[in-house]
Amino acid sequence: MKRCLVMKFGGATVADIDKIKHCIKKISPKFNEHSIIIVVSAMNDTTNQLRDLISQISSENECALEKHSGNLNSIKKYSNIASDLILSSGETISAGVFSLCLQDCGYKSIPLCGWQLPIVTDDNYGDAEIQQISMKYIKELINQKTIPVVAGFQGISPSKNITTLGESSSDLTAVAIAAELNADCYIYKNVSGVFTCDPNSNSGKKIDSLSYENMEIASKHGAKVVCYKAVKYAKKHNVKIFVESAFQKESGTMISNNFSQKNIVTSQQAFIIPLENHDPIPSEHIFTFGKWCIFSNQEEFENYALNNNKNISKQKYMKITLIHPSKIAKDHFLNIAKKYSEIYSCMDSYSWICIEKKYASNLEKDLHESFVK
Ligand SMILES: Nc1ncnc2c1ncn2[C@@H]1O[C@H](COP(=O)(O)OP(=O)(O)O)[C@@H](O)[C@H]1O
Ligand SMILES: N[C@@H](CC(=O)OP(=O)(O)O)C(=O)O
Structure with a gap:
C-alpha cells in the first residue's frame, strides 16, 4: 500500500465550486505517490448560519421548558442531540460537493460522514471527545483507488446519535485519521501558514516550523489557524501537521517535534x-x-x-x-x-x-x- 496522506480543506477554502476546483489542484501532485484521504469543513460560514438557526429555536425551547416544567437535564440532552445533528449537516453537504467535484475532475471518490467510519465519541454533544475510530471502510476505498472525502467535525455517540467535536474541529478529524494511518496531515487554509500574528489584522511573519507545544499554546489562546484539540491530538500521536495555502504555491508551516x-x-x-x-x-x-x-x-x-x-x-x-x-x-x-x-x-x-x-x-x-x- 502507498503511504497515506490526509489533506484537510477548511471552510474558507471550500466556500464555492471554483475554490473547490482550486483545492483539487493540490491533490494531483500528491496522488501518484500517496493514498489520499480528504477531510472537509462546511462551506464558508455555513456552521455559523446553522448555529443562528438553532439559537432561534432554542430560545423558544426555553419557554416551552418553563411551561411544561419538565426535567431540565433530559430536555437539554434532547435539544443537544438535535442541535448536533443540525450543526453537522454543513460538513455532510461539503463532503458530497467535494466528492462530486473530484469525480468531475476524473477521480473516483466517495463521500463519508463520521458515523460511516465510524468515529465513535463520548456523548458530550457540541464538544465530543473521540474514543475510537475504525479505518476499515477508508482502507477498502483506498485499495479500490477511490478517494474518501470525510466530513470533518462529526462523530457518533455510543447511543448512536450524531455528535460534533467542537468549534473548528474538522482539523481534529483530519489529525485523528492521520494518526490511525500513520500519515502526515496537510491543513489547507486561505492563509499560507501559521504567522507570528493574524496576517489579516497585523503585519506578522510566516513561521516555517513550530513545535507542538508552541502551536498548542497559541491555539489555546486564540490563534484561529489550527484547532487546539487537533494540535493536542497530533502531539499525543506524533502526527506531523503542515499548514499551507489552498490557493498559492509557497511552502507553509510544519508543526512537529522537528522544528527549526x-x-x-x-x-x-x-x-x-x-x-x-x-x-x-x-x-x-x-x-x-x-x-x-x-x-x-x-x-x-x-x-x-x-x-x-x-x-x-x-x-x-x-x-x-x-x-x-x-x-x-x-x-x-x-x-x-x-x-x-x-x-x-x-x-x-x-x-x-x-x-x-x-x-x-x-x-x-x-x-x-x-x-x-
Ligand atoms: N497566527 C495566525 N496565523 C495564521 N492565521 C491566523 C493566525 N491567527 C489567526 N489567523 C486567522 O485564521 C484564519 C484561518 O484561516 P481560514 O482559512 O479562514 O480558516 P478555515 O480553515 O477555518 O476556513 C485566517 O483567515 C487568519 O486570519
Ligand atoms: N464547520 C465547523 C468545523 C470546522 O472545523 O470548520 P473550519 O475548518 O472552517 O474552521 C466550525 O465552523 O466550527
Whole structure:
C-alpha cells in the first residue's frame, strides 16, 4: 500500500465550486505517490448560519421548558442531540460537493460522514471527545483507488446519535485519521501558514516550523489557524501537521517535534512566564498571535516594536514578550512588572510577559522549565 496522506480543506477554502476546483489542484501532485484521504469543513460560514438557526429555536425551547416544567437535564440532552445533528449537516453537504467535484475532475471518490467510519465519541454533544475510530471502510476505498472525502467535525455517540467535536474541529478529524494511518496531515487554509500574528489584522511573519507545544499554546489562546484539540491530538500521536495555502504555491508551516531553532523564541531564547486572568489584548497591541506573538530574532522584534508601538521603549521591551496562565507565576509577574515599571504602566492590565534568557533569574528559569516540560 502507498503511504497515506490526509489533506484537510477548511471552510474558507471550500466556500464555492471554483475554490473547490482550486483545492483539487493540490491533490494531483500528491496522488501518484500517496493514498489520499480528504477531510472537509462546511462551506464558508455555513456552521455559523446553522448555529443562528438553532439559537432561534432554542430560545423558544426555553419557554416551552418553563411551561411544561419538565426535567431540565433530559430536555437539554434532547435539544443537544438535535442541535448536533443540525450543526453537522454543513460538513455532510461539503463532503458530497467535494466528492462530486473530484469525480468531475476524473477521480473516483466517495463521500463519508463520521458515523460511516465510524468515529465513535463520548456523548458530550457540541464538544465530543473521540474514543475510537475504525479505518476499515477508508482502507477498502483506498485499495479500490477511490478517494474518501470525510466530513470533518462529526462523530457518533455510543447511543448512536450524531455528535460534533467542537468549534473548528474538522482539523481534529483530519489529525485523528492521520494518526490511525500513520500519515502526515496537510491543513489547507486561505492563509499560507501559521504567522507570528493574524496576517489579516497585523503585519506578522510566516513561521516555517513550530513545535507542538508552541502551536498548542497559541491555539489555546486564540490563534484561529489550527484547532487546539487537533494540535493536542497530533502531539499525543506524533502526527506531523503542515499548514499551507489552498490557493498559492509557497511552502507553509510544519508543526512537529522537528522544528527549526530560529522559530522557537518562546521556548529556547526566551522564558515563558505563566500568568492568570489575563485580559483580552487589543489586536493593535504588539503581542498578538491570537493573543500571542512570536518573534524569530531581536531584529524582527525591534522592527515590529518600532513600527507598531512607538510609545514603548524597544530597549526595555526586549526584556518582555509573552505568556501562559497559571497561578504560581502571578505574583512573580507582578514583581517583574515592578522592576520594569515603565513597561508595566504601558502594558496596563495586560498580563503578558516573557523574559529573554539572558535576563532571566533562576526562579524564572525554573518556572520556564516546569512549563515547557
Ligand atoms: N497566527 C495566525 N496565523 C495564521 N492565521 C491566523 C493566525 N491567527 C489567526 N489567523 C486567522 O485564521 C484564519 C484561518 O484561516 P481560514 O482559512 O479562514 O480558516 P478555515 O480553515 O477555518 O476556513 C485566517 O483567515 C487568519 O486570519
Ligand atoms: N464547520 C465547523 C468545523 C470546522 O472545523 O470548520 P473550519 O475548518 O472552517 O474552521 C466550525 O465552523 O466550527
